[in-house]
Amino acid sequence: VASPLLLNRKNIIPGVKPLLSKKSSTHDDSEYGLNVANETTRAARSGSMTRAKSAESLKKLEETTILTPKDLFIAPKLPQAVVREYSTNSVLLAARTQHFGGDLVTQEHQEREKQGGHRSFVATPSTEVRPQRNGKLMIILVGLPGRGKTFIGHILARHLTWMGHATRVFNTSEYRREYVGAAIKHDFWNPENTADYQKREEISKKCLSDALDALAGDDCTCVVFDATNATVERRHYIREEVSRRSRCEMLFIESICDDPELIAISINEIKLNSKDYQKNTLEEVIVDYNQRIGHYNSIYRPLADSERCSFIKVIDVGRQMFCNQVYGYLQSRIMFLMANLQIRPRPIWLSRHGQSMYNTQGKIGGDSLLSPHGAQYAQQLDKFIAAHYPEDTRLSVWTSTMARTGQTVERIAARGRTVVKWKQLDEIDAGICDGLTYPQVAEMYPEEYLARKQNKLHYRYPRGESYQDCIHRLEPVITELMRLDRPVLIVAHQAILRVLYAYLTNKSPEECPTINIPLHVVIQLTPKAYHCEEVWHHPM
Missing domain, CATH: 3.40.50.300 (P-loop containing nucleotide triphosphate hydrolases)
Incomplete structure (x- = not known):
């Protein structure tokens, strides 16, 4: 196995450990040579990078010599152990730099593609000659x-x-x-x-x-x-x-x-x-x-x-x-x-958390607690669910790991129901815009504000996520929903429920970022073979 990623002839010295075999730090950004500790004071998830820093790091690639797998294997003086370690680390680097969104387009991906990135060559012996296919x-x-x-x-x-x-x-x-x-x-x-x-x-x-x-x-x-x-x-x-x-x-x-x-x-x-x-x-x-x-x-x-x-x-x-x-x-x-199909009709109940303190201030993201009005909705939601599903009936309850959804289902959990918390149900990560209002985003990051308005599905917040990212991380939740043979209540966030609602009602991915999922509404969806029944309830 060999990869044409950043192989520099002058750095390959027999008996000396290659640079690519160096263990990466806890932040994936370190593989680009960035000092992530001093880059920003705002919290960010590992594996993300601003476009400006990404472009700077790519300039270093121009000084390297790209080797093909043929060039690597004809070097006779390299010890076999070094070749194995080099190859393994090259493949791992390719995997780390590939964002999980898959088909997301960013400046970093485009530039790396020009430099030959995101590709590895794997040679495996085969006893069967299969016809070449076109990927369809x-x-x-x-x-x-x-x-x-x-x-x-x-x-x-x-x-x-x-x-x-x-x-x-x-x-x-x-x-x-x-x-x-x-x-x-x-x-x-x-x-x-x-x-x-x-x-x-x-x-x-x-x-x-x-x-x-x-x-x-x-x-x-x-x-x-x-x-x-x-x-x-x-x-x-x-x-x-x-x-x-x-x-x-x-x-x-x-x-x-x-x-x-x-x-x-x-x-x-x-x-x-x-x-x-x-x-x-x-x-x-x-x-x-x-x-x-x-x-x-x-x-x-x-x-x-x-x-x-x-x-x-x-x-x-x-x-x-x-x-x-x-x-x-x-x-x-x-x-x-x-293996996870279920044809029997069963209702899926979708609800946003009660109004949070950030909602009252118009702020994006965060992990704030419920406002007094949101706490009142949590009480009404508990009564609404108890009326439809008494304590001796089967009902699954799923929430995100965030404080406001946990508060919203506290009373439901107190009745003895098990609440499953999914990290995948957390709100979309707003990156450097987390905790800001939209007017503040427009003032501080005007280019980001306009880019988001032009393509909400694929736009990714710097150091954050896009709707397409959310779609991919929700795949395990969707698969489990298809397998489940009982009713389920999902208390989550606007972006997440937009994706789930659009998916279950057979809308296109392009429609989901603009669907209105208001606070303090319960949406009842019943998927069937040819369509999805839909009823909106207002417990407040």
Whole structure:
């Protein structure tokens, strides 16, 4: 392993420990040669840096000689131990300088990219020659009707898009409604109905073709092909067609469900939300839909190892999973997501903390206590929750680690409920602007004030965070929310609740920084397969 990061020929002396092997201090800024102790009197989180200091430190790179992995390995006089230590520290440096936001753009990242930063070369032996891919992914859903495929497709598309992988869903049912119509009876899917077989084939091929066209564009990283894909022959055709037209990875996800309760939930959702059954009673829907399932069941063949493809089998929407040939970061991330699915509807209650002393003064951030008005809201919230969930009912309560949220749920905790504190639920870090009012920010840091107004999603406070940072650190919270099978009350902060609200109501990440989440309001969200029910309450 070797890295082209800051390797200077004149500093590599046999028998002398390289400069990069020096242990870093508790502040990651020290790796840039900065004296962080004297830089500012305001508290800051480690790993952050102002743009000005970042630019100064980058000038030192111009004096270094960049070595390629080939140059490093042909140096015969270097002891092997030194090479190993040098390589290890180079990779660690690359990891430390990569901010966890991933796709965040700052001056520091742009300059380091020009200098060859943020890249490491890793050579590993391989016995299998895998075709070179373009970093894109097609997810092909498999399963009988009513098994939660559409639910899985929507969950995947939303989650991957929010985590920085633009994803679109292509659903054959939507294409069928457009080309044939919505009010179609079960006979349309009868395998012996040769008259409609050709229509179904054309619809499926058109949907697949459009999915591949979207994947070929620059604004789409993943696509979800949502169809039954019930036969081995159909799946073989898909693999051949995708391989012919694209160099993307393929991942099959099969949903198998024999739980009567889950199937009943799925059918009920179809009755309420599908255009196919808008004029039918629930009894008529159950009869017709079960007959449609029967038609597919006669030809359905589950995925098998003999098909030689990457796939994930999801049993009863997350109760059990089987994985085959799952490779790479993105597929592994999807596998983890599939293990945390929950289709049963349950309410998620969102509330900001009671009004804080900083709120009364218009200040940003901080860790102030509640104002008298905020303490009154804490009392009313306790009564509101007790009315909906008596002490013998199940309810999870989550808060941040900050004082104002802890005060807001004190009375709820006193009733014997366990309160889980998440560091990830802490308010967005305002960095050097923490404790200031917005007029003060405009006066002291006019450039920062304007930059934030122009792009609130990606703007990062100096020595602080952006909304995109918050989205990434909230991923564990979101995953746990998807897994939880009981109601949950989340008492947090405006920026955090903006992200959670936008995610659960299927809004785009670009919308979240401008959503209004007022104080002293409880938002009740109930995620379902096709939509999210929403009710706003005012306990005060």
